[in-house]
Amino acid sequence: MQRKAYVPGVVALLAALLAGCTGGSDDTGSDDNSNPGEAGMSAPAARPGKYATLPEACGVVSRATLDSLLPGIRQLTDAALRETAYAGEATLTYDTDRKVGCRWKVESADATDHLLVDFERVVSYDNAVSDDSQAETLFAKKVTAADLPAPAASTTAGASPSTSATGATGSPSAGASTSTSSSSPAAASPPAAASSPAAASPSASASASSTVAPADLQPRLLDDLGDEAFVDDALGSSGSTVKQRTVTVAFRTSNVLVTIRYEEQPATVGVTPDSEEMQDKARKLAAQLVDSLAG
Numbered sequence: 001m002q003r004k005a006y007v008p009g010v011v012a013l014l015a016a017l018l019a020g021c022t023g024g025s026d027d028t029g030s031d032d033n034s035n036p037g038e039a040g041m042s043a044p045a046a047r048p049g050k051y052a053t054l055p056e057a058c059g060v061v062s063r064a065t066l067d068s069l070l071p072g073i074r075q076l077t078d079a080a081l082r083e084t085a086y087a088g089e090a091t092l093t094y095d096t097d098r099k100v101g102c103r104w105k106v107e108s109a110d111a112t113d114h115l116l117v118d119f120e121r122v123v124s125y126d127n128a129v130s131d132d133s134q135a136e137t138l139f140a141k142k143v144t145a146a147d148l149p150a151p152a153a154s155t156t157a158g159a160s161p162s163t164s165a166t167g168a169t170g171s172p173s174a175g176a177s178t179s180t181s182s183s184s185p186a187a188a189s190p191p192a193a194a195s196s197p198a199a200a201s202p203s204a205s206a207s208a209s210s211t212v213a214p215a216d217l218q219p220r221l222l223d224d225l226g227d228e229a230f231v232d233d234a235l236g237s238s239g240s241t242v243k244q245r246t247v248t249v250a251f252r253t254s255n256v257l258v259t260i261r262y263e264e265q266p267a268t269v270g271v272t273p274d275s276e277e278m279q280d281k282a283r284k285l286a287a288q289l290v291d292s293l294a295g
Contacts, residue, residue: 046124049131049255051293054119058088058102060292061117061285069115069262069281072108088115097121111273114263117289122255131255139228139252142259146232146248148219217275222283226251226258226290231283233275242266245273249282253293260286 063086067074076082091101101118122135222229229251236244244265251258262282264273 045127046130046133049122049135051121051254051256053097054100054121054256055292057100057117057119058090060289061088061102061115062288065285065288066104066115069285070104070106070113071110072106072113075108076106091116091118098123109267111264111266114261116259116261117285118259118261120257120259122257135252135255135257136228139250139257142250142257143221143230146219146230146250148221148230148232151215151220217279222249222251225249225283225286226253228252229286231279233279235272235275241269243272245275245278247275247278247282249279249286251286251290253290256293258286258289258293260289 066086070085073082073085076085085104085106088102088104091103093099093101099118099120101116103117104113104115106113120138122131122138124131124134126134217233219232219234220230222231229249232246232248232250234246234248236246242265244263246261246263248262249260260282262278262285264278266273
């Protein structure tokens with residue numbers, strides 16, 4: 001009888017000891033294996049962009065620059081109207097920390113000029129993508145949308161200088177015909193051809209050559225403005241004879257995209273806005289904006 005009572009007591013004691021060991025082992029294992037290193041292994045957030053704010057768009061362009069781009073301002077005799085013209089009109093925006101812009105429109109006796117300046121601050125909401133990288137991606141889309149032509153070889157632009165040079169050295173090519181027609185009386189064109197209005201009128205050849213812009217005025221990428229930039233130049237018509245030119249300069253600096261759109265529509269029929277002059281003015285403004293952002 002004593003033996004029967006003893007054995008169950010030993011079994012119960014062993015069971016309790018085994019249960020305690022098993023429970024301690026489970027607890028220890030649970031502590032050792034809970035989220036091993038996960039909290040410290042998360043990737044750091046990408047670097048934020050350089051710019052956290054944007055300038056006041058209607059105040060960033062100097063009056064001297066507006067005088068150059070919008071000549072009609074100086075022709076306004078009414079002081080109040082002139083001040084309104086200088087002030088410009090802010091574009092509609094719902095977040096001035098992300099997007100701001102300003103537009104100006106001035107009419108003069110010679111033309112109507114429009115200017116738009118637009119700033120966009122890019123913020124990436126992906127921790128793996130920096131603000132700069134996101135801005136770079138968006139600017140690439142702008143370049144694609146502009147549909148810039150492939151860089152053209154400057155054969156046409158160099159034709160005139162090379163022709164005169166070959167004529168001076170006596171090269172038997174295009175220069176030969178030039179020197180023959182200018183120095184050989186026997187080879188001169190017949191009087192009837194010389195008196196032809198098409199041949200005699202310098203404006204006819206000038207208008208023909210002006211239809212194709214030189215290579216250095218074609219829409220193209222720019223390498224001297226911000227981190228990346230391009231210029232676009234389009235000649236459209238707002239009627240059968242009046243030509244309106246639109247020059248667009250866009251650039252990126254860090255996480256800010258800037259777009260300048262400069263338009264001119266002459267008041268006189270048959271007049272075409274000068275591409276080189278408009279591009280030069282728009283690019284000078286862009287350079288000023290780069291400096292203002294850097295400061």
